[in-house]
Structure formats: C-alpha cells, structure tokens
Amino acid sequence: MAAGPVARVLVDSPLPQLDQLFDYRVPERLAGQVVAGMRVRVPLRSGGRIAQAWVIELAETSEFPGELSEVEDVVGEVPLLAPEVWALARAAADRAAGNASDILRVAIPNRYVRVERAWRAAEPDPGPLPTVVPPIAGYAAGEVERRLAAGDRLALPADPRPVRLPSGVWVGAWAVALAQAAAHVLAADRSSLLVVPDYRDEEQLEAALHALVDERRVLRADARQPGGERYRAFLAASGADARIVIGNRSTVYSPAARLGLIAMWDDGDPLQSEPLAPGVHPRDAALIRQEQSGAALVFAGHTRSVEVERLVAIGWVHAIEAVKQTRPRVVLTEQQFAPESGAARIPSSAWRGAQEALAAGPVLVQVARPGHSPMLVCDRCREPARCTACGGALMVPRDGGVPRCTLCGTPAHSWTCPVCEGTALRAAVVGASRTAEELGRAFPRTRVVLSDGERPLTRVGPEPALVVATRGAEPIAEGGYRAVLLLDGERMLLRESLRVAEDCLRWWTNAAAHAAPGAPVYLVGVSGPLATALATWSPAEWAEAELAARRSLRFPPAVRVASVTAAHDRVAQAIDAVTALGDGIDVLGPTPVDDGLERAIVRFDYAAGAKVANALRAEMVRTATERRRPVAGRRPARPPVLRVRFDDPSVP
Template identity: 65%
Template sequence: MSGGPVARVLVDSPLPQLDQLFDYAVPERLSAVVRAGQRVRVPLRTGGRIAQGFIVELTETSEYAGRLAELDDVVSGVPMLADDVWRLARRLADRAAGNASDILRLAIPGRYVRAEKAWLADQTAPGPLPVDPPPVTGYDEGAVERGLREGERMTLAAVPQPVRLGSGAWVGAWAVTLAEAAARTLADDRSAILVVPDYRDQEQLEAALADRVDPSRVIRTDARQPGAERYRGFLRAGEPVARVIVGNRSAVYAPAHRLGLIALWDDGDALQAEPLAPGVHARDAALVRQEQSGAALVFLGHTRSVDVQRLVEVGWVRAVPRARAVRPHVVVTENQAAADERARAARIPSTAWTAAADALRAGPVLVQVAQPGYAPSLVCDTCRQPASCTTCGGALTSPTATGAAHCRLCGRSAADWRCANCDGTRLRGVTAGSARTAEDLGRAFPAVRIVRSDGERPVLTVDSTPQLVVATRGAEPIAEGGYRAVLLLDGERMLVRESLRVAEDCLRWWSNAAALAAPGAPVFLVGVSGAIGTALATWRHDRWASAELAARRELRFPPAVRVATVRARREHLEHALAALDELGGAIDVLGPVPEDSGLERAIVRADYGAANRLAEVLKAEQIRVATERRRPVAGQPVRKAPTLRVRFDDPEVS
C-alpha cells in the first residue's frame, strides 16, 4: 500500500483493458497545482509511451503494493471533468459495454490555449436572471411548472403551428415551449440543457430564447462551431453560474451548474443517435443524467417516439396533456392520375393540385419530397432492371438533369455503363428528386418563384410572398405566417425503406412538415393510407405509438427489449455467445451470420432486467479477446489484434 498524494486517472484509450482507474503518484513539483478533473499526461508501462487522461479523484493512499509511476505533467490547470459528468460517463459506458473515455471524448472538447487564456482573463458577469417569467403556454395550467419544480420526467406534445416572436422572427411553437421552460428554470437560479437534432432547430430555439433570457446566459455548443469557440463555451458552461446550454446530442454531457432541466426536442430524430462508440443515444444519456441529478426531464415533439411511449406505459415518464386540441388540417388522398398533364409530371393528385394553385394566390406552398437530386434512382431503359455500378455494385444516380450518372457508393462515372441483364446502354430515371420536382413545378407555374431546400442547398426561412418551396424531409424552411398549403409527396417510397423504424420516421417527417402550415391551411398526404395515415389525419400520435409498441412486444423487437450487436471472428464470437449461457432465458440470440469484412455477427436480445448483466459479460469478453496472446507464425504476415465489437441499441437493427 503506497502513501502520499495519489491521483486516480482514467487513461484516454480505446482499449477495453484500460477502461479503469490507474493510480499514479503525484510528484512534489506538481503537488501544488494538481486538482481533480484536470487533464494530465501519464506514462504507460508498455513501450515507455505517454498518454493523456483525467484525474478522477485524489487520495492519500493506494491499494497497489508496488512502486507507483508518477504523473508526467498537467496539461491544463483548469479542471475539465466535473464529478457528475464522470459518474454519468461511467454509468453509460457500463450500460453499453463501452469505454468511459470514449464518452468523455464526446463530452469534453480539445484544448485551445489561447481560448483558455481569454476565458481566464474574462471577468464579465452574466446578465440578470429572469424575474417572474410567464408560464409554459399551451398545456394544463401549472402542470409543466410543477414538473419543473419537482424534477419530474415529462413528455409533451408540441403545439403544431408556427408562431411570431416579439423580434418579428417566425419559429415553431415548440421552440417557444422550450424557451419558456428554460426561463422558468433559470429564474430559480438553475441551469437548463436543451438538446436539438441540428443547427436548423438550434437557430429557432436561440431566437425564442432571445425573447425571454438575457443572451449572456445562453451558451451554444455544436459541431459547426470552430474548435476554439466550442472550447470556450465549454469552459463557460462549467462556471458556478446558472446558464441555458443549447446544442446537439453531445450537449447532454455539458458541465452545467445546479442542473434543473434537461430537455430533448424530437428525440426520435436519427441525429440524436450517437454514431461513435459506444453509441449512446442522447435520450438514454438524458434519462441517466436526470436520475443522477434530480433535474426535470422533458421530451418534446410533434410525435411521440416508441421509446418514450414505453417509458410512459411503465410509469417512468408522465404525459402532460395540452390545454386544448390544436392540429393541422390533414387530408389523406390517393395517388390517382391527375387530369392536368403538368400535375401528372409533378406527381400531384388533382385535389392537391387545385388546392396548391389556390393557396399560391395567398402565400408560399411547401412540397416535401423523399430525396434530393434530379433522378435518385435509375433503371435500364430497355428491361427496367435497377441500374448498378459495374465496379462495386452500388446503385446509380443522376444529381442533375444534364450531369452524367454515377455510383452512390464509389462515385465512379457510369459513362460506359452496360446492363448486365439485357446488354442495354441507356438509363432511365424512375424517381424524381427535389431538383427534378422543382423543375417540373417551374414549368407548371412559370410565373411563380421556385425555392429548393435540401442538404446541398439549405434554406432556413422564406417570406410570405407566393412561392413554391420544394424541400427534402427535414430541410423544410420556416415560412412567415406559415405555409398556405403543404403537399407531402413520395409517401409510398419513404415507407419502403428497409428499417424497423421506417413507419415511425415517416410519421415524424410528415408531422414536422405539417406543423409548418398556417392555421387552417390544408396538408395533403399523397398515396398513404391505413393506420399511419389515420394517425396523421387525426393527430393521435400517442395511439399509433402505443399500437406500434404492442406489436414490437409480441415480436421482441426494440424498444420492448434491448438489443446488442456483436461482431467478431467465428472462434471469438462462439466463445462470447457461450459465455451468455449463464443468463438463461432472459436473452435470445439471432445468428450468427457472416459479413463482408470476414467477421461474423450475432444479435442478442435481452429483457431490460438482464441487460446490465449482458453488458458486463460482453465487456469481459472484449477484454479477454483484446488481451489474447498472439504467437507469430513463420512465413505468415503478422495478424492484426483481434477485436470483439459490441454495439447496444444499434440503429441498423433497432
């Protein structure tokens, strides 16, 4: 047992065997400056390497019997790892069979010395806290305020309409709801973390906050910021001052002072899912942080995700009803051929075509399409077989009317393409993207301005003048006063995407677009009927989510169960699956099946009560495989270190 100042350090490493705290002696030259939470450099015993890590805690003794290595140096005198963020990262990593350092890499930005010095020199105090802010409007009187005060977990259905702020800007009503909730929290001298999918939502939310909160109390953090600006915002968030922190999914880890509210807008959006290991969804991180901190938690959306529906049905989250029913005027219409040739070219039924023409006399009309580009899907003009790349087999696409077709995967030109089925050489477009739709509508309405908004040409707002706005899902601009009509095209095509959550995603995309309509304006859902069409028309998303959850329970699909995807070489995968036998009937295994990478994949489904134990077993298997001794074989190349990859709640299978 060693004595003296001891720093317990989490080493920043992706290796699973290093996902633990290591004890280092604090040298006398650093004893006056070392503090918990600092980023430090430490020696590793293998190869004499130096690694970075975080001091999690300082103690006087160590259980290690040998001589401790000393800290090499302190990277920054500013503590960057708050204790509550460490506990959150450790809990989430254990839950996902991952490394805590991988989560901290998302939570804590890289250091910028100049930004740090500027922050240390800045002694400016933030502006005043809100005084007696108004209640959160649109819901039963006092229901949301009580939940904020008592730290409840709530789900709210957003009011589906655009509203005008005092500044004159137009935003979705959801942004006002979050701004009002944040102002109430800030008035109690507590911080709020507001998590949104992307910068479009962030712009609306910041505009709504500007009407209710002193701007110096708001911190923006997102991946689009320059590194130095993001680092300085992170340092400001850790100050002992109540703030409102607005950002994308990684903002849920912000070091907020006296956290009083965590709110997620549109938790079902795919951008809320973290693609980097260990792949913790922002919703799950928020749930764990709420449980640890006692802050209020709000899920807000036009639709309710099936995951939140499960939490409502098990009593973990409370659904707060709206004060009065507000819903768009949705018309479900068949995709019948229109009498007008121009309407047929634009894939618009007669009733929707007539309504759009009438609405254009009063203001803008929104047309939502499935994909960007000109002809996203191409087939052989002779035999109608889908056209694929002769090099990699990927689908061919045409981004513009005059541009050559190319492969979506490898980007190779299809100038010398030849059909493998009939030897034909001519291509034909079978779908129309945003560019083609805009072109067709431009011919149909020659005197009307056409605006195109997609990932390549984003448009955030449009004015109230008559214009046709063609946008891909998720890229719809906000219109002043709302759209006078909304046309939701390509519904059938959206629903054929291979995904367990395709119906849930489509309902969310359509609902978010419908919520941009002016009060009373018609919203046409083209070519979709059945339960999902009824859910949109009646605006009873909770009923649809409940029925969807019941169906998934019967089939043991997520989120009724937790799912872990395990990938490894055959011998390692077989050993890992054998280790799961101790869990008994609480789990079941699908596969294994081979993959192109030479690995095999198995999907393990587990009841929630067994999921933590499943994560422990799989993490132990990861460490066993990573530390396996590999003997070199003469005459053969050295093999790469074996890996066993684990991904809980994998979006590809859930």
C-alpha cells in the same frame, strides 16, 4: 502500500483493458496543481510512452503494493471534468459495455490555451435572472411548471404551428414552449440543458430564449462552431452561475451549475443517434443524468418515439395532455372522391390546392431525396438498375443523356434487366432538383426555391413561392406556408428498416407543423393506419400500437439488443458467455458481414442489461489482451477483432 498524495486517474485510451482507475504518485513540484477533474500526462510502463489521463480523485494512500509512477505534468490550468459528468460517463459506459474515456472525448471539447487564459482573467457577468416568465402555453395552467419544480419526467406533445416572436422572427411553437420551461427553471437559479438534432432547431430555440432571458445566460455548443467558441461556452457552463445550454447530442454531457432541467426535442431524429463508440444515445444518457441529479426531464416532439412510448407505458415518464393547440388540416389524396387513374405524382386535388395557396403566400413541397433522379428501376418489373461493371446504382446525370453508375461512372448504353430481361428504365424516385425544374415549368410565373443538404435554407419570406425541400430541410416561412404537399410517401415507406413508419410519421408531422393555421396539408399516395394517424393528429396512439406490435415480436425497444461482430470462433465464444447467463436471452445469427467477419444479434430484457454488458465486456477485454507469438517467415497476423454495440441503430 504507497503513501500519498496519490492521484487516481482514468487513462484516455480506447483499449478496454485500460478502462479502470490507476494510481500515480503526485510529485512535490505538482503539489496543488493536480486536482480532481484536471487533465494530466502519465507514463504507461507496459507501452513505454506518455499518455493523457483524467484525475478522478485524490487519496492519501494507495493499495498498490509496488512503487507508483509519478504524474508527469498537468495539461491546462482549469479542471474540466466535473464530478457529475464523470459519474454520468461511467454509468453510461457501463450500460453500453464501453469505455468511459470514449464518452469523455465526446463530452469535453478540445482545449484552446488562449481561450482558457482569457476566460480565467475575465470577470464573469452572466446577467440578471428572469423575474417574470409567461406560463408555458398549450397545456393545463401551471401543470408543466409544477412538474418541472418537482423534477418529474415528462413527455410533451408540441403545438404544431409557427409563431411570431416580439422581435419579428418566426419560430416553431415548440421552441417557445421549451424556452419558457428553461426560463422558469432559470428564474429559480438553476441550469438547463436543451438538446436538439441540428443547427436549424438551435437557431429557433436561441431566438425564443433571447425573447425571455438575458442572452448572456444562454450558451450554444454545436459542431458548426469554431473550436475556440465551443470551448469558451464549455468553460462558461462549468462556472458557478446558472445557465441555459443549447446544442446537439453531446450537450447532454455539459457541466451545469445546479442542474434543474434536461429537455430533448425530437429524440427519434437519426441525428440524435451517437455514431462514436460506445454509441450511447443522448436519450439514455439524459435518463441516467436525470436519475443522478434529480433534475426534471422533458421529451418533446410533434410525434412520440416508440422508446419514449415504452417509458410512458411503464410509468417512468408522465405524458402531458395538450390543450388549446391547433392541429393541421391534413388531406389524404388516396381518399379523395374521384381518384385519378394512373400514377400521377401530384394528384389534381393537391395541384389545385397549391395553385390557390400560391395567391396568398409560399407553398412547401416535401420530397424524399435530393439530387435529380437518384434511383432508376426496370420499367417492367421495378428491379433496381445496377451497373454491370461494379454493381453500383444507376442514375441520370443532371444534364440528361445516358444513365451512369454512381460509383464508377460507367455509362449504361445497353442495359438489360437481369430479372425480366427488360431494356427500359424509369425513375423510381425523383429528386429535389428535378422536382424543382418540373414545378418551375408548370408554374412559369412563380419563384421556385430549393432547400436540401447542399443548398440549406433556414427561412423564406411571406411572398408567393414554391419551396421544394428534402425531409428535414424545410425552411421556416414567415406566417407559415399556405399549403404543404407531402410527396413520395409511398417511396419513403419502401426503405427496409424497422423504424421506417416511425420516421415517416415524424417527417410528415414536422413538415405539417410549418403550415399556417387552417392551411391544407396534402399527403400524397399513402393510406392505412399511418396516414390515419397523421390525418387525425394522433401520433401517440400510433406509437402505442407500434410498441404493442414490437412486443409481440420481441423487437426493440420492447427488448434491448446488442450486435456482436467478430470472426466465427470469437462470436461463438461471446454467444456462449451470454447465453450461459440464463433465460430471457436469445441470439439471432450469426450472419456473414465484410472482411470475413460475422455478426450476431443478442436480444435480452432490460433487467438483464447489466449482466449482458458485463459478460460481453469481459470478452472484449480477453480478446484485446490476447497475445499471439509471431511465426518466422510470416507477416504478423492482424489483431483479433471483437466489436460490441448495444442498442445498435443499424439493426433493422
């Protein structure tokens, strides 16, 4: 047994066998510098190299029977890993059968020495706490404020309208409500973490917060910032002063003094899904952190994700009823009195509505895809047109001419459909660029504005204009849009995904929320329960029905799923290990994927999550530590692969 001081560290490594605490002796030269939360360098005996690690705790003795290696050096002058962030990372990694170091890599930004030294030398001045905060509008008087103080978990339906701040800036009413909630928490000298999908939402939320609290109390952290600014905001959040931190999905891991609120806007947005291993959704991380900290938790949105609906159904999240909120006036063109024959992309009722609205201000036109003509199909049987050379999709170039392959560029001079032998092509989806060109010809005296991923636009003025935007890229209009046209709805629903209907309802409600009060919102070409949910503005009821349907089929989120990808024999071993755990676990597949690998889908109840995670984790460690002897005269074999992802968003 080694005598201390001893540092127990987590090595920063993606290897699953290193996802545990190791003991290192602290040398006298580093006494007082090695503290909990510090980043250090430590030697790895098996690898013969130096690795970075996080000091989790210090102890006087170690249970290791041999001689301990020494900590090589400290990295930086500030302990960056707060105890509550470590507890969150460990719990989230265990739930997803992943490495805690992978989560810490997402949670803690890269170090900038100059920024760190300047922050240590500066006297912090966060500004005063707010003293008078207006009540949170749109809900019963005082109800949300009481539940925030009690640390409850809430589902808030957002008010779907634009509002004008005292500064003259227009934002969504949802941003004002979340800003008011954070201001109430800050007035009690507690911090808030506000998680939003992208920078457009951050800008609205930041503007709403600056109207309520001292801007020095507001910190912003997102991937668009320079690294130094993001690191400076992280250091400020780790201080002793209460702050409001706004940012994208990694914000849920931010340090916070006396955390009082975690709020997520639009948790169903795909941008909220974490692509890096182990792929923990910030919604799940927020639920874990709320339980660990006792802070209030708010899920807000114009729609309610099916995951949040499950939490409401089991009583874990309390649904708040909206009062005195204005609902958009939605018109379903499929239910008009005199439907047109043929397949007009913009029906006459929507066309007339747009013409009348343009006399008063801007009109929003939402389309499904960017580009010119992103997708071509056979004119006879609607089979997607593919390149005969490589199988890539065909599209028409922006300058017209012969369709070309989007992958290899081969022109399709004499294309023939492999299904019906037809030779004519038609556009299945008209992109934003072509839509803007067509509307420009139809409205020659009207300014046409395009907003998509390549040409992002966040705001437009109150002047008459046709604003063509892809889903999620709709700019805010001063005073709101005088009409909104939701095109390509039937094409959006053709996407093969379990969440396609949920995504479409979210896209449409978010776009409709940009309309001015009383302005018409035209949903083109869609009918059925989804269109009715939009027209009656009842997304919560639709989510309830969707959850019931998924329960009957054992689809997520009624159950949890995990994808297991490996060679055939290793997938079989992993499946055997999981199915041996007992009832309530079933397996779909395996089915072939790329590189000779196979993928199986494991479905299991939430109560079995810990057992399934432990079993698959053990299989990952066993695969990673397996050694193969080299064969003379042969190239070394590739290391075995076993990839596991819980709650995999790619599972259709």
